[in-house]
Amino acid sequence: GNWNGIQLVDSAFVEESLQPAKLIDRQGKPNQKYGLKWWLINDYKGLEVFYARGILGQYVICVPEKNMIVVRLGHKRVAKPTDAHPDDLFIYLDTALNMYE
Numbered sequence: 409g410n411w412n413g414i415q416l417v418d419s420a421f422v423e424e425s426l427q428p429a430k431l432i433d434r435q436g437k438p439n440q441k442y443g444l445k446w447w448l449i450n451d452y453k454g455l456e457v458f459y460a461r462g463i464l465g466q467y468v469i470c471v472p473e474k475n476m477i478v479v480r481l482g483h484k485r486v487a488k489p490t491d492a493h494p495d496d497l498f499i500y501l502d503t504a505l506n507m508y509e
Contacts, residue, residue, distance in 0.1 A: 426458055433492075441492045449493065457501065461485075461494070469501055478504040 409417030425444035433439050441448055449457040459469040465482025478500055486494050 447493065452498075452501070453505070459497065461497070465494075465496065467497060467500060469497070469504070471501075471505075474505070474508055476504060476508060 409415060409419050409422040425446055426448065427443055428438070428440050428448060429442055429444060431439040431442065433441070440450065443458065446458040446460060449459075455471055455473050457469065457471050459467055461467050462482070463485075465480065465485030467478065467480040467482070469478040469480075470476070471478075480500050486496050
């Protein structure tokens with residue numbers, strides 16, 4: 409919530425938005441994959457990742473530990489996500505991480 413030293417969004421809200429929402433998934437288990445408007449990946453290759461997604465394959469992927477944001481302006485996405493996260497998301501994330509290294 410801070411950009412160039414200016415607090416744009418309350419830090420408490422940012423922290424809360426990145427916590428799993430108090431929901432039950434389709435299997436009846438506590439939600440671990442969705443916060444307040446953010447999809448959550450708690451450990452991807454040792455990194456915390458969160459992202460927003462649009463209905464046509466648009467993504468804004470955030471990797472705070474790398475100070476990285478990946479944006480995809482898509483027009484089509486995979487038909488069925490695996491484990492709540494669309495498979496193509498990991499292609500874009502891996503590509504960005506490989507370029508970062």
